[in-house]
Amino acid sequence: MTATLTPYSGVEPDAAWRDEVRRLVEQRDAVLLAHNYQLPEIQDIADFTGDSLALSRIAAESSASTIVFCGVHFMAETAKILSPGKTVLIPDERAGCSLADSITAADLREWKAQHPNAVVVSYVNTTAEVKAETDICCTSSNAVDVVASIPADKEVLFCPDQFLGAHVKRVTGRDNIHIWAGECHVHAAINGPELAERASQDPSADLFVHPECGCATSALYLAGEGIVPSEKVKILSTGDMVKEAKATNARSVLVATEIGMLHQLRKAAPEIDFRAVNDRASCRYMKMITPAALLRSLRENKDEVHVDPETAARARASVQRMIEIGQPGGGE
Incomplete structure (x- = not known):
């Protein structure tokens, strides 16, 4: 993908x-997801708004014959994986994802060949081809539980x-976990010094930090x-941020994730x-789903x-194995 x-x-x-x-x-017997x-x-006109995996599961349970997924391409793929008999539309197929693009199925096969006895855990923010090479998927809210379910040896x-x-490595204390060097370009750009400065300006604020962020380690250091x-x-997935927004007693919250999240949080509370910790943290691919594209x-x-x-x-099998461990919560 290019800029x-x-x-x-x-x-x-x-x-x-x-x-x-x-x-x-x-008219199209569709369910509209954002x-x-x-x-x-786009969020306001959708039938359902949320995390990608949660939305895909809603779509699979819907009686609608068509799913219109306002998100990036891997999300629409996941909806198709879970609803193979339904028509799935994405308003602009060019809406990619820098994180999903950071590993290919060929990359993963080569990595697996170097560690033939390893269990592959892939974040749901991956292509269908990568999910197909995966033993078990995870979300940001259940990644720790998924890895903890794998025998320690x-x-x-x-x-x-x-x-x-x-x-995940920090929380589980696991030393036999190998981590791919991929990143979401938006989350990686939300850095520790930026978070520390904003927190010092508002010391009474809660910090909602997505674990994909480059500042997640800094947030735990500050604590x-x-x-x-x-x-x-x-440290929260986007779905868990909405739940926490409804539960917190804080009067102000600093949010470290893509800025589109602020709309749902403000509606929730x-x-x-x-x-936003970084008000420039906007994903150009997410914003390709415009009113014109949807129409x-x-x-x-x-x-x-x-x-x-x-x-x-x-790919469906790797997602199902995750679901069998327990409720996967939000997608990312």
């Missing part, structure tokens, strides 16, 4: 647009996010050193002052997502 992709444009998200989108959703990082107007290959992998009270540092998708049946049936079956 030169031009999103579909020219459509205002006004009342006429909203009416047309909802009419077409009903990830937490989508544009606010078994090597673990964890991919692709190095920051989530470091978090360990007593700079920030440990109970104020919350409007009395709290939610602010095009519904009018023209674009862009349909296909996954090879054999690949989908193998």
